Amino acid sequence: xxxxxxxxxxxxxxxxxxxxxxxxxxxxxxxxxxxxxxxxxxxxxxxxxxxxxxxxxxxxxxxxxxxxxxxxxxxxxxxxxxxxxxxxxxxxxxxxxxxxxxxxxxxxxxxxxxxxxxxxxxxxxxxxxxxxxxxxxxxxxxxxxxxxxxxxxxxxxxxxxxxxxxxxxxxxxxxxxxxxxxxxxxxxxxxxxxxxxxxxxxxxxxxxxxxxxxxxxxxxxxxxxxxxxxxxxxxxxxxxxxxxxxxxxxxxxxxxxxxxxxxxxxxxxxxxxxxxxxxxxxxxxxxxxxxxxxxxxxxxxxxxxxxxxxxxxxxxxxxxxxxxxxxxxxxxxxxxxxxxxxxxxxxxxxxxxxxxxxxxxxxxxxxxxxxxxxxxxxxxxxxxxxxxxxxxxxxxxxxxxxxxxxxxxxxxxxxxxxxxxxxxxxxxxxxxxxxxxxxxxxxxxxxxxxxxxxxxxxxxxxxxxxxxxxxxxxxxxxxxxxxxxxxxxxx
Numbered sequence: 001x002x003x004x005x006x007x008x009x010x011x012x013x014x015x016x017x018x019x020x021x022x023x024x025x026x027x028x029x030x031x032x033x034x035x036x037x038x039x040x041x042x043x044x045x046x047x048x049x050x051x052x053x054x055x056x057x058x059x060x061x062x063x064x065x066x067x068x069x070x071x072x073x074x075x076x077x078x079x080x081x082x083x084x085x086x087x088x089x090x091x092x093x094x095x096x097x098x099x100x101x102x103x104x105x106x107x108x109x110x111x112x113x114x115x116x117x118x119x120x121x122x123x124x125x126x127x128x129x130x131x132x133x134x135x136x137x138x139x140x141x142x143x144x145x146x147x148x149x150x151x152x153x154x155x156x157x158x159x160x161x162x163x164x165x166x167x168x169x170x171x172x173x174x175x176x177x178x179x180x181x182x183x184x185x186x187x188x189x190x191x192x193x194x195x196x197x198x199x200x201x202x203x204x205x206x207x208x209x210x211x212x213x214x215x216x217x218x219x220x221x222x223x224x225x226x227x228x229x230x231x232x233x234x235x236x237x238x239x240x241x242x243x244x245x246x247x248x249x250x251x252x253x254x255x256x257x258x259x260x261x262x263x264x265x266x267x268x269x270x271x272x273x274x275x276x277x278x279x280x281x282x283x284x285x286x287x288x289x290x291x292x293x294x295x296x297x298x299x300x301x302x303x304x305x306x307x308x309x310x311x312x313x314x315x316x317x318x319x320x321x322x323x324x325x326x327x328x329x330x331x332x333x334x335x336x337x338x339x340x341x342x343x344x345x346x347x348x349x350x351x352x353x354x355x356x357x358x359x360x361x362x363x364x365x366x367x368x369x370x371x372x373x374x375x376x377x378x379x380x381x382x383x384x385x386x387x388x389x390x391x392x393x394x395x396x397x398x399x400x401x402x403x404x405x406x407x408x409x410x411x412x413x414x415x416x417x418x419x420x421x422x423x424x425x426x427x428x429x430x431x432x433x434x435x436x437x438x439x440x441x442x443x444x445x446x447x448x449x450x451x452x453x454x455x456x457x458x459x460x461x462x463x464x465x466x467x468x469x470x471x472x473x474x475x476x477x478x479x480x481x482x483x484x485x486x487x488x489x490x491x
Contacts, residue, residue: 024233026490027208027209027210027211027490028209028210028211028212028213029209029211029212029213029233029234029471029485029488030212030213030215030231030232030233030234031212031213031214031215031232031233031234031235031236031483031485032214032215032217032223032226032227032232032234032235032236032238033049033052033053033214033215033216033217033235033236034216034217034218034223034237034238034239034351034352035047035048035049035216035218035350035351035379036049036191036192036195036216036379037049037050037052037053037195038050038379038380038383039175039176040053040054040058040174040175040176040177040178040186040189041054041166041171041174041175041178042054042055042059042161042162042164043112043115043116043123043161043162043163043164043166043174044121044122044123044174044175045122045124045175045383046124046383046387047379047383048400048481049379049481050161051160051161051480051481051482052214052236052481052482052483053195053197053214053483054161054164054178054180054182055160055161055164055480055481055482056074056182056482056484056485056486057182057183057184057197057212057483057484057485057486058099058178058180058182058184058185058186058197059161059164059165059166059174059178059180059181059182060074060075060164060165060180060181060182061074061075061158061159061160061161061163061164061165062074062075062076062079062090062092062109062158062159062163062165063076063155063156063158063159064159065156065159065160065479065480065482067258067475067476067477067478067479068477068479069156069261069402069477069479071155071156071158071159074159075092075093075096075104075109075165075181076090076091076092076093076143077091077092077093078090078091079091079155083433084150084433085147085150085151085152085433086146086147086148086149086150087144087145087146087147088144088145088147088154088155089142089143089144090109090142090143090144090145091141091142092104092105092106092109092140092141092142092143093141093204094140094141096181096204097181097202098167098170098179098180098181099167099179099180099181099185099200100167100169100170100179102167102168102169102170104165104167104181105137105140105141106137106138106139106140106141106142106143107137107140107168108165108166108167108168109135109137109143109165110135110136110137110143111166111168111171112163112164112165112166112171113129113132113135113145113163114129114135115166115171116128116129116162116163117129117130117132123162124162125157125160125162125163127406127410128151128157128162131147131148131149131151132145132146132147132148133146133147133148134146149427149430149431150430150431150432150433151430152430152433152435152438153403156402156403157403159480160401160480161480161482164180165180165181166179166180167179167180182200182203182486183199183200183203183205183207183485183486184197184198184199184200184207184212184485184486185197185198185199185200187211192216193215193216194213194214194215194216195213195214195216196211196212196213196214197211197212197213197214197485198210198211199211205486207485207486208486208488208489208490209485209486209488209489212485214483215231215232217232217235218350218351218352220239220240220242220352223235223238223239223240224240224243227240227247227253227466228246230468233467233468233471234465234466234467234468234471234474234488235465235466235467236463236465236474236475236478236483237463237464237465237478237481238464238465238466239352239353239464240464240466241298241299241300241301241464242299244464247466251469252468252469253466253467253468253469254466254467254468254469254471254474255464255465255466256464256465256467256474256475256476257301257462257463257464258462258463258464258465258475258476258477258478259312259460259462259477259478260310260400260460260461260462260463260477260478260479261310261312261313261400261401261402261460261479261480262310262398262399262400262460262461263305263308263309263310263398263399263457263460264297264298264302264353264357264396264397264398264458264459264460264461265308265396265397265398265399265455265456265457265458266284266288266346266361266394266395266396266397266455266456266458267392267394267395267396267397267414267415267455268281268284268393268394268415268453268454268455268456269390269392269393269394269414269415269416270415270416270417270418270454271390271416272393274337274339274342275393275394277337277339278452278453279333279334279336279337280333280334280337280339280342281452281453281454281456282323282330282333282453283329283330283331283333283334283337283339283368284330284365284370284394284453284456285323285453285456285457286323286324286325286326286327286329286330286333286368287325287327287330287364287365287367287368287370288325288361288364288365288456288458289325289364290304290305290320290325290458290459291304292360292364293357293360293361293458293459294458294459296356296357296359296360297352297353297354297356297357297360297396297458297459298353298357298459298461298462301461301462301463301464302458302459302460302461302462303459303460303462304320304458304459304460305319305320305457305458305459305460306318306319306320306321306322306323306446306450306457307319307322307446307447307449307450307457308399308404308405308408308446308449308454308455308457309405309442309446310460311460313402314439314442315438315439315440315442315443315446316442316443316446317442317443317446317447319446319447319450319457322447322450322451323450323453323457327367327368330368331368331369334368334369334370341369341371342369342370342371343370343371343373344365344370344371344372344373344393344394345372345373345374345375345392345393345394346358346361346362346372346373346374346375346393346394346395346396347375347377347382347385347386347392347393347394347395347396348374348375348376348377348395348396349377349378349379349382349395349396349397350376350377350378350379351398353396353398353461354396354397355376357396357458358374358396359374361396362374372394382395382397386414387414388414390414390415390416394456396458398461400480400481401480402479402480405426405442405445405449406426406430408422408426408449408454409422409423409426409427415454415455417452417454419448419452419454421448422445422448422449422452425441425444425445425448426445428441429441429442429445463478470490470491471488471489471490471491472488472489472490472491473487473488473489474488
């Protein structure tokens, strides 16, 4: 047997002496992340890794989404909603400043939202902000938003990373050095390795953690090794399922299995022939065994889904029976569609679930006569080519935003889905003032997407967090991707 260094041996689960953990100061923290963010401004970039670093840490929002999925006050102290759900009046916190000393006020919020809605905006939720009929700074601490159509979920949507409030004079530089109102400031970024934030002394409530370093570790074996070596204090959404028993039996660690609002799916480019044919899409869906994919891609930590919605979310209906695993039906649908030998490419971003799941998907599609070529790409390529230019046929990806059904009604969205019936239903859903009616239409929307096989819906991920014992304040559930560092402390 060749010699292995200690970390490699630990990663492979081999007998090796337990490392003597270095004692770091109790006001510091090292957080593991699978992906490195491409930039640090979530109002111009869609990558979820951006929010993992800056949301609620450096940049803040009017509201804050908690682990229970509820929106609570953050930069806004309170808000009132008109009876028709088209006018929101926010009362903002007074006396706050951005890290560069500029005042936080209603004018800064107005600037942020109008920037997000502008013609030049690359905000992933641009459609939301473009739906504001007006944004009025009534005074320094009062902001009124009038919507073109009702949006009952606005307080939640304004707690997401795309709605972060930026300081007007420094906004253009936020991708490299974000300036916000949060408890932490940007300190340093060693590309490809780590990023460090330091506590901002002027924040309104001092944080227990004074310095946090995010370390980027993409390989599952390296993630396991870094935790066992004591190099990482907490690793949210970590790929250690195959080593989970080891961590659960080790008194040095705590393990949290979290629910999510994420949807792991195979996105389909509807503008590429023959993928515009619903029979072909249904055939592809029928060829995939969701439970087998969960075992391969998520090591068993997932719940099958049949549409773009997950168990536990308000209005969820089980649609998994609409496109069940049925290879004979898949072959019959392809024959009915007049498709002979079908050659497709599946683009896989660098996250473990995609690379692990892609091989199984290829094998399953081969059973119904579909030849699938796997193409591994880096995250920046995925964002630019797949998401930005629609240069793909199929891609395996997790959509992590909780309230993103509206993407199917977006003109020009990367999967090119176009269905006037869905658009009409979604608009009615948004405009209904009655919750019971909205929930019913949510069910109708889920069923319509499933019947249309708008994507190949796979599973709702369950996230794993491994952390050192004694770290308090970790989220039990993760409705959004965020690492709320100011909520953490050491016992």
